[in-house]
Amino acid sequence: MAGKERRRGGGRYPVAAAVELTTKLGPETVPDEFWGEHTSPVARALLSSAVQCFARQGFHATTTRDITAVVGLSPGSLYVHFASKEAVLFHITRTGHERALAALTAQPDDGDCRQHIRRLVAAHVSWHARHHTVARVCQYELAALEPEHAAEVLDLRQRFSAVVRTTVEQGAREGVFDVADIDRTVRAILSLGIDLVRWYRLDGADSPDALGESYAELAARMLGAAGPST
């Protein structure tokens, strides 16, 4: 059955056709600058290795040895840089959510909520496509966080949703959007970006930006605000 060798060797996706079901993972996925300048080179390497391991086999099935082996260190060396395996997951998850939130808040808002929601959806979708391996860990391993860490990440998630919701509410209030149920519509818009971490591959047919633009149009349609803003 599925032994260590098999998981380690990356052979956990044995059927070529099954890539639709998973994410094809490459070691190059997380650029160094992702982790910020206050993270040492060794810590960055451990974080990037952990992203691959967690995305491939899940947090609970990943050992500290799995994480350090890729970097060429002994298992105990992880504790020089992080208090625990959970602390590694928290660093990944918090950084991923901070970066995704920053991608949203960087979008200009000149008060035209039709334009703004398109920019927000395009940024949300293209970020999740571009960083789909980190984003996969951010979405699928949250339940493994310690309570205080989970609370901190949840706060970031609520701030993320609030950015989208504020614009949807503004458009509904101004009569620019036609929204039957704000909660469900915001959830549906967020699902477009989040679900792609399940299936997206960087070597697939869709570039992150093209997918972002396409989904921005679909979101605008959901809001009854299709077509270019005047």
Add this chain to the structure above:
Amino acid sequence: MAGKERRRGGGRYPVAAAVELTTKLGPETVPDEFWGEHTSPVARALLSSAVQCFARQGFHATTTRDITAVVGLSPGSLYVHFASKEAVLFHITRTGHERALAALTAQPDDGDCRQHIRRLVAAHVSWHARHHTVARVCQYELAALEPEHAAEVLDLRQRFSAVVRTTVEQGAREGVFDVADIDRTVRAILSLGIDLVRWYRLDGADSPDALGESYAELAARMLGAAGPST
């Protein structure tokens, strides 16, 4: 750290607010008839226990002891009914996909693709909401299947997508739908149903049927075919 006791005790969702991030799981989730009449009562109990374990802690972190303990059997007794832990996952995953596909193909199609796509989306969404725990295992644990099992499940997934795609293509051909990119639009429609296995709870504000109707309208809008069909 996250010890066995913690996972076993169901305490893996320690922050009340973090339920948004996970799925609240109850032991009652899978009705007996779900597994079909050819499955013995003990096998059904093992399957239902495995659904809870896999959904809560993932396939790789679940032991055969975890699965049999809930049923009050010894770990070895699992092998009286299933060849392996993977065989249990395959039974769950195949059955889940068959049931979801049957929910789609049961929808009447009188040739009006605006009505048909609404029925398909409502059935897709309400099925995934109603069976969100099984559906979660079906979506998140596919990479743990053996190659021949993965291929069989992938075939079911492709048949599922094809039902939605056929209707979207028909509507586009007839000029009833306005579709810029069929691949992306079909994926986006499917994401609405699939992503809810991440956040949906049966004790939340949305009933499966209400959510299905709501998302059917959003999908119709994505297709440029909102409003009631004549």
